[in-house]
Amino acid sequence: MALVFRIIYSFLLLISTTVIGVSQSDNMVYIKGGAYVPLYGNDSSRVVVNDFLLDIYPVTRAEYLNFVKNNPEWTKSAVKRIFADGNYLISWKDDYTLNQKISGSAPITNVSWFAAKNYCKAQGKRLPTIDEWEFAAMADETRIDARPDSLYNQYILSWYETPKAFNKEIGSTFKNIWGVYDLHGLVWEWTQDFNSVLLSGESRKDVDADRNLFCGSGSIGATDLMNYAAFMRYAFRGSIKANYSVKNLGFRCANKAQK
Amino acid sequence: MKYIINVVVLFILFTSCSGDMGNKNQESTTSSEVEDVETNVISDLSIYNLPSKWTTQNNQEIELNSLQGDVLVMVMIYTSCKAACPRLVADMRNIDVQIPEKNKKNVKFILVSIDPKTDTPERLKAFSIENKMEEDQWLFLRGDEESTREFAAVLAVNYKRISPLDFTHSNIISVFNQKGELEHQQEGLGVDNKETVETILALTSK
Numbered sequence: 001m002a003l004v005f006r007i008i009y010s011f012l013l014l015i016s017t018t019v020i021g022v023s024q025s026d027n028m029v030y031i032k033g034g035a036y037v038p039l040y041g042n043d044s045s046r047v048v049v050n051d052f053l054l055d056i057y058p059v060t061r062a063e064y065l066n067f068v069k070n071n072p073e074w075t076k077s078a079v080k081r082i083f084a085d086g087n088y089l090i091s092w093k094d095d096y097t098l099n100q101k102i103s104g105s106a107p108i109t110n111v112s113w114f115a116a117k118n119y120c121k122a123q124g125k126r127l128p129t130i131d132e133w134e135f136a137a138m139a140d141e142t143r144i145d146a147r148p149d150s151l152y153n154q155y156i157l158s159w160y161e162t163p164k165a166f167n168k169e170i171g172s173t174f175k176n177i178w179g180v181y182d183l184h185g186l187v188w189e190w191t192q193d194f195n196s197v198l199l200s201g202e203s204r205k206d207v208d209a210d211r212n213l214f215c216g217s218g219s220i221g222a223t224d225l226m227n228y229a230a231f232m233r234y235a236f237r238g239s240i241k242a243n244y245s246v247k248n249l250g251f252r253c254a255n256k257a258q259k
Numbered sequence: 260m261k262y263i264i265n266v267v268v269l270f271i272l273f274t275s276c277s278g279d280m281g282n283k284n285q286e287s288t289t290s291s292e293v294e295d296v297e298t299n300v301i302s303d304l305s306i307y308n309l310p311s312k313w314t315t316q317n318n319q320e321i322e323l324n325s326l327q328g329d330v331l332v333m334v335m336i337y338t339s340c341k342a343a344c345p346r347l348v349a350d351m352r353n354i355d356v357q358i359p360e361k362n363k364k365n366v367k368f369i370l371v372s373i374d375p376k377t378d379t380p381e382r383l384k385a386f387s388i389e390n391k392m393e394e395d396q397w398l399f400l401r402g403d404e405e406s407t408r409e410f411a412a413v414l415a416v417n418y419k420r421i422s423p424l425d426f427t428h429s430n431i432i433s434v435f436n437q438k439g440e441l442e443h444q445q446e447g448l449g450v451d452n453k454e455t456v457e458t459i460l461a462l463t464s465k
Contacts, residue, residue, distance in 0.1 A: 080303040080304075080308050081303035081304050082303060082304045082305065082306065082308055082309075082413065083308070113412060114409075114412075117409075192408070193408060193419075195408070195411055195412050195415075195416070195417040195418070196417060196418060196419035197417060197419075198417045198418075198419065198427055198428070198429065238417070241412070241415055242409075242412030242413065242415075
């Protein structure tokens with residue numbers, strides 16, 4: 001009998017986490033902007049980030065399923081190839097069935113930039129810019145900018161080496177000083193202007209802007225040699241296209257700060 | 260995972276450091292698997308799936324899909340650009356002169372602004388006059404920030420504002436067929452445009 005109760009209890013628990021997952025769609029925190037030096041710059045290239053709102057968690061699989069139900073043009077059978085490649089929602093059983101082996105509270109992955117962008121739009125939100133994302137993601141539990149701390153970078157890098165971290169549930173990594181979870185540790189995330197990272201084919205004059213980051217002596221100019229983790233993120237962004245659906249790439253939404 | 264990342268990084272190091280960036284030709288093979296009988300059916304890979312609205316150098320509002328039926332040669336530029344854009348524009352003109360008049364009826368050469376704030380229709384018009392691109396085949400388009408970013412994403416053009424008047428951007432000329440499917444891309448400045456021209460000729464000789 002006790003076993004039956006336990007089963008029912010765990011079933012209810014499962015349902016409730018799914019429901020919470022859905023109701024979190026408006027769950028955002030206020031990020032107080034400021035000036036910061038991005039990976040590619042030096043002191044003269046401080047970037048000002050305005051105040052903005054950011055989702056506390058990455059968008060989950062259950063939340064995304066809900067979006068697809070309301071927007072059938074984003075089901076895996078209906079989606080246009082120009083907007084999402086063949087890996088879009090590849091693990092789903094069919095248009096409206098998640099792969100049951102992975103929790104509905106795990107972050108959604110295998111979604112393209114177009115899909116992520118439209119998801120956020122449907123919530124009245126948008127994707128964060130690279131600068132907003134990086135600004136929020138340089139914080140740890142106690143500091144707005146934890147990048148000088150080698151342990152912090154070590155933490156991020158050790159995640160990059162952890163297999164299948166994208167199957168973990170949201171909230172399973174640390175909460176940073178802004179109240180945001182999982183910026184590091186589960187999935188990589190789409191940004192609105194991911195295609196502003198230039199690695200090849202640049203105009204001649206401006207070719208130095210990003211290429212020096214990745215090339216020999218030029219890369220010594222990068223502000224933060226310790227920040228190999230950020231280097232990886234920029235390199236990754238520069239290597240993907242908008243219809244790519246990658247198994248460790250998810251997203252969260254942002255919005256204008258309300259006054 | 261570590262392995263994959265290493266490969267990605269190595270790939271990037273390799274491609275981004277491989278000397279002269281101007282000699283890269285990239286060909287895409289995205290021809291549709293099924294030939295649609297009806298011309299108004301657009302495939303999954305067509306840019307006419309994009310809902311965006313644009314303004315021309317003549318201050319006309321157009322929908323992208325009003326261009327359906329023409330072969331499109333597209334490039335993204337901004338008019339205040341002093342370095343690469345004049346060369347990209349020259350590359351476009353260079354392709355234009357190699358297309359015979361009878362083929363040109365169904366070809367549009369399109370320059371899309373990546374700086375919609377600065378590039379007003381008036382400014383685009385002035386630019387077209389300055390650069391002797393006033394004939395019918397030349398079309399300048401300006402959208403909003405969002406549709407421009409989205410359009411660039413489709414063309415795999417990356418760009419970033421680096422100062423109030425300057426951008427760094429990819430130099431890619433793309434050819435789309437009559438249904439809006441990408442047929443060919445040439446990447447770099449002053450590259451051999453033979454394949455681009457051949458693609459346009461093949462598409463307009465059918």
